Amino acid sequence: MTDFNYILETILLLAVPIVPVAAGVFLRGKFPPPAEGQPPRTGAQKAARLAGNVLFWGGLAGILFMIVVILNFKGKI
Amino acid sequence: MKAIKLLAALLVLTPAAALAADRVKWEPDRPEFKYFTERGSYDEKSWAELAPAEQEKALEDAAEPAAARQQAVAQAYRPMAARWDTAQLRYYSSGLKNSDINAVYLWVGKQEGHELAHKLFTVREAVNKASVSGLGTEDEAALGQYLTPEAIKDLHSMKFASDLARKQAAGIKDKGPASGSSSKLGKLGGASPSKLSAGKLSGLYDKADQSGSPDMGTSAAVIGAGGKPGLQSGKPNATAARTIKYSAPEALQGPAPKSKAWTSDAYGITVETAQGTQAYRKSSEAEAAIRKLPPGSVKKIILYGHGSPGMQTVGDAVYDADGTAALLKDKMAQGGVIQFAGCNTSSIGGATLNPAVGLSMVARRLLYFSLPYFQDRADGIPAAQAREQWEKGWNADLARDTSLGVKGAVVCGYRTFGLVPGRLPGLTKLLGTQEATSPGVVAGKKACYQDGKEVPAP
Numbered sequence: 001m002t003d004f005n006y007i008l009e010t011i012l013l014l015a016v017p018i019v020p021v022a023a024g025v026f027l028r029g030k031f032p033p034p035a036e037g038q039p040p041r042t043g044a045q046k047a048a049r050l051a052g053n054v055l056f057w058g059g060l061a062g063i064l065f066m067i068v069v070i071l072n073f074k075g076k077i
Numbered sequence: 078m079k080a081i082k083l084l085a086a087l088l089v090l091t092p093a094a095a096l097a098a099d100r101v102k103w104e105p106d107r108p109e110f111k112y113f114t115e116r117g118s119y120d121e122k123s124w125a126e127l128a129p130a131e132q133e134k135a136l137e138d139a140a141e142p143a144a145a146r147q148q149a150v151a152q153a154y155r156p157m158a159a160r161w162d163t164a165q166l167r168y169y170s171s172g173l174k175n176s177d178i179n180a181v182y183l184w185v186g187k188q189e190g191h192e193l194a195h196k197l198f199t200v201r202e203a204v205n206k207a208s209v210s211g212l213g214t215e216d217e218a219a220l221g222q223y224l225t226p227e228a229i230k231d232l233h234s235m236k237f238a239s240d241l242a243r244k245q246a247a248g249i250k251d252k253g254p255a256s257g258s259s260s261k262l263g264k265l266g267g268a269s270p271s272k273l274s275a276g277k278l279s280g281l282y283d284k285a286d287q288s289g290s291p292d293m294g295t296s297a298a299v300i301g302a303g304g305k306p307g308l309q310s311g312k313p314n315a316t317a318a319r320t321i322k323y324s325a326p327e328a329l330q331g332p333a334p335k336s337k338a339w340t341s342d343a344y345g346i347t348v349e350t351a352q353g354t355q356a357y358r359k360s361s362e363a364e365a366a367i368r369k370l371p372p373g374s375v376k377k378i379i380l381y382g383h384g385s386p387g388m389q390t391v392g393d394a395v396y397d398a399d400g401t402a403a404l405l406k407d408k409m410a411q412g413g414v415i416q417f418a419g420c421n422t423s424s425i426g427g428a429t430l431n432p433a434v435g436l437s438m439v440a441r442r443l444l445y446f447s448l449p450y451f452q453d454r455a456d457g458i459p460a461a462q463a464r465e466q467w468e469k470g471w472n473a474d475l476a477r478d479t480s481l482g483v484k485g486a487v488v489c490g491y492r493t494f495g496l497v498p499g500r501l502p503g504l505t506k507l508l509g510t511q512e513a514t515s516p517g518v519v520a521g522k523k524a525c526y527q528d529g530k531e532v533p534a535p
Contacts, residue, residue, distance in 0.1 A: 002464060006447065009447070013443055016439050020432070069440045
């Protein structure tokens with residue numbers, strides 16, 4: 001049971017950096033840039049798109065950060 | 078008749094008075110005198126200078142704690158002398174220090190102390206060998222008298238041995254054996270620990286060295302914070318101020334030309350006193366200079382290198398809370414600052430809304446708990462044992478623990494991984510910081526403690 005709990009915890013911890021990326025992907029999909037001929041986006045739509053971008057790229061940066069930290073810890077860099 | 082009575086009375090009383098006025102001789106084998114030696118209260122010379130009444134009072138005061146201490150050391154020594162099982166091997170090989178060996182020399186006997194020192198030396202060498210090239214038949218035979226067959230078998234696991242060797246090198250104390258034997262000997266029972274100086278026992282150990290005892294300086298905490306104990310030892314009862322002649326730290330040899338290397342090898346110790354600021358690449362040189370400083374003279378010290386929960390490296394030297402406190406406790410000015418410039422040198426602290434700090438917490442938990450926990454489980458270590466060990470260690474707070482040992486000083490560390498721009502490949506070349514001795518700008522969350530309580534960063 002102890003091992004199971006810790007495996008679960010590890011999976012959740014590893015998933016933490018994925019959450020903002022997933023949220024970013026969702027928001028970017030939901031609020032795509034306007035195509036030609038479509039009405040301009042509202043302020044709320046622009047803000048949602050921006051939040052999506054921040055979450056997506058920030059999340060990717062976070063994952064990169066964790067990879068760097070782990071490689072550093074293992075003495076690779 | 079009256080005169081005869083008076084004379085008789087005088088004859089009876091004179092020897093009694095003479096006896097009462099006699100000084101007690103220094104008896105090194107008596108527990109009270111061992112206690113004085115360990116505390117550094119008296120040596121043979123200072124004891125002889127005491128008035129008989131003072132001697133009597135001192136002996137009376139010491140009788141009870143000395144007996145308790147003798148019993149405690151004897152009890153702790155028994156499992157150390159027996160063949161170690163795996164748990165004991167893990168604990169003793171990384172956790173025993175010079176002060177423990179010295180306690181055995183003093184309280185149990187020189188022969189026993191010598192044998193324990195030799196045993197520890199042999200086992201540590203074997204662990205190192207096992208982690209690199211594995212054990213041969215001869216090594217096994219040599220270890221047979223010190224370890225149980227099960228422990229020797231476990232040493233054959235390169236993973237187990239390399240983990241143990243790493244802990245030995247870093248001075249990371251492992252979980253103690255289940256019995257009460259895990260109690261360390263270096264602490265004084267009943268006495269004021271603040272009065273204990275490892276240096277007071279150095280004479281015993283130095284003599285042992287001369288008789289062929291191996292140098293136990295492989296304990297990293299001891300190496301890291303000043304080599305063998307006793308480097309500051311003077312006369313018992315003498316203050317550091319009286320025994321240490323002040324000389325300012327030696328100046329560095331001119332500014333070194335800027336490096337053009339791409340990657341960083343930055344570490345060092347920077348010491349700030351009233352005489353100015355000096356930076357050292359070699360920790361041994363820094364420690365030697367610090368030892369020469371008068372008490373209360375260090376205004377700020379930065380230990381720059383790699384950190385992990387509970388420890389900080391500076392080049393090859395490793396500093397834990399005990400080792401750092403031993404080096405600096407008499408040297409820091411009131412409110413002086415000890416800065417551990419290394420990752421995770423403080424605990425993670427409370428909840429945060431900062432995503433970078435959150436990610437750092439996650440990474441710390443994964444690297445210092447999850448990873449070693451599952452490695453231990455893969456090595457066959459019981460879940461409860463692995464959990465207890467790593468749950469304690471992953472969130473260790475080096476800064477807070479050090480502040481408890483260096484009263485009055487402000488000790489700072491980082492709650493997070495620290496990002497030092499000067500260490501980034503490319504920027505290192507641009508800034509010429511390959512061999513920098515202080516970090517400059519650090520992106521990380523700092524925490525400071527004074528006497529164990531969190532205080533604002535100075």
